[in-house]
Amino acid sequence: MDKDKIRDTVRQKFTEYLTAKKCRKTPERYAILDLIYSKSGHFDMDTLYEAMNNEHFRVSRGTLYNTMQLLLDCKLVLKHQFGNNLSYYEKAFNNDFHHHLICNQCGTVQEYKDNDLKSLIQSKKIKRFTPVLYSLYIFGTCGKCASTKKRK
Numbered sequence: 001m002d003k004d005k006i007r008d009t010v011r012q013k014f015t016e017y018l019t020a021k022k023c024r025k026t027p028e029r030y031a032i033l034d035l036i037y038s039k040s041g042h043f044d045m046d047t048l049y050e051a052m053n054n055e056h057f058r059v060s061r062g063t064l065y066n067t068m069q070l071l072l073d074c075k076l077v078l079k080h081q082f083g084n085n086l087s088y089y090e091k092a093f094n095n096d097f098h099h100h101l102i103c104n105q106c107g108t109v110q111e112y113k114d115n116d117l118k119s120l121i122q123s124k125k126i127k128r129f130t131p132v133l134y135s136l137y138i139f140g141t142c143g144k145c146a147s148t149k150k151r152k
Helices: 003-020 027-038 045-054 061-073 115-123 143-151
Strands: 077-081 087-091 099-103 109-112 137-140
Touching (some): 003 027, 003 061, 027 045, 027 061, 027 087, 045 087, 061 077
Parallel strands (some): 099 137
Antiparallel strands (some): 099 109
16 A cells, blocks of 8 residues: 555544544644654654654644544554553554564664464464454564673
């Protein structure tokens, strides 16, 4: 799906959600949504706040947090806790299937794709339960930290 079509689709889903919940459809909310879907990878709220300012679109942190909660509720954004006190987010719609490799030393997060692992998880039958979404976090040491540790 091309970027314009994705943008239109997520905007439509967000509009439907805001209408159903009787929330205001403000330019700030749509600017936040557009920025999230124009980038790839994970981000935290501080990074998003800075990116909004860099795009010359000033929003308050309150607006950012409130909009993020709406985007989480309508399932357009996913929230992750990678073992620290900081929450990370990523777009949910049309996002490629992936796992997360988290370095215990430096905290970097890498996306990891493995079709064999995907097939194995999706083929697993769970009694009286139908999985819709799952997440796999693998904690360890990244190559950069391992090299640094070896040199010491």
